[in-house]
Amino acid sequence: MPPAGEDQQKVSEVSEADKACIDNLEKLGLRFEKRPPVQENACKIANPVSVSGLPNGVEISPVSLMECRYAEGLARWVGEVVVPRAGEHLKAAPKKILIGTSYQCRDQRSGAKLSEHAFGNGVDVMGFEFDKSGPLTIKFQAEGSPEAAFQSAIQKEACAIFSTVLGPGADADHGDHLHLDMRARKGDYRICQ
Numbered sequence: 001m002p003p004a005g006e007d008q009q010k011v012s013e014v015s016e017a018d019k020a021c022i023d024n025l026e027k028l029g030l031r032f033e034k035r036p037p038v039q040e041n042a043c044k045i046a047n048p049v050s051v052s053g054l055p056n057g058v059e060i061s062p063v064s065l066m067e068c069r070y071a072e073g074l075a076r077w078v079g080e081v082v083v084p085r086a087g088e089h090l091k092a093a094p095k096k097i098l099i100g101t102s103y104q105c106r107d108q109r110s111g112a113k114l115s116e117h118a119f120g121n122g123v124d125v126m127g128f129e130f131d132k133s134g135p136l137t138i139k140f141q142a143e144g145s146p147e148a149a150f151q152s153a154i155q156k157e158a159c160a161i162f163s164t165v166l167g168p169g170a171d172a173d174h175g176d177h178l179h180l181d182m183r184a185r186k187g188d189y190r191i192c193q
């Protein structure tokens with residue numbers, strides 16, 4: 001058993017990192033509320049935040065519970081990828097991200113192990129609403145359309161930020177949403193489909 005002092009230090013290190021993450025969300029300009037740690041059977045979120053808005057005036061609908069570090073990733077994806085690609089392909093700015101599942105205590109669809117949704121570490125994006133363009137629902141888009149170009153770009157570029165990206169074309173389960181998670185794998189192995 002480690003000496004009590006060491007244990008104590010580990011706890012405070014974790015909370016320092018957690019605190020730094022919360023500070024960063026504030027700095028980035030997310031709209032969120034800090035929530036107490038979640039522990040529900042094997043499901044847990046150490047540093048949960050309930051997010052209602054991202055920088056760039058993008059609303060999260062419905063308000064979604066996620067791990068702080070995941071919220072940082074989502075804000076990065078929207079700011080660095082979704083906003084510029086929407087401008088480029090749709091000549092519009094995203095106003096709202098429509099979320100299907102965020103935190104949920106359940107197994108992976110394959111049933112093998114807990115889904116990243118069980119750790120607040122994954123979100124299903126169902127679609128977007130824009131200022132100067134109609135809403136976009138994630139699905140197989142008409143080939144050659146601006147919607148297809150937009151969706152393909154934001155899906156592909158999500159792979160630089162998230163470790164798992166699954167969408168239409170990946171498998172039968174992901175035909176109507178983008179599943180984006182930050183599962184930690186050996187050697188930074190990523191699944192990008």
Ligand SMILES: [Zn+2]
Pocket residue numbers: 101117122123124179180
């Ligand atoms: Zn999912």
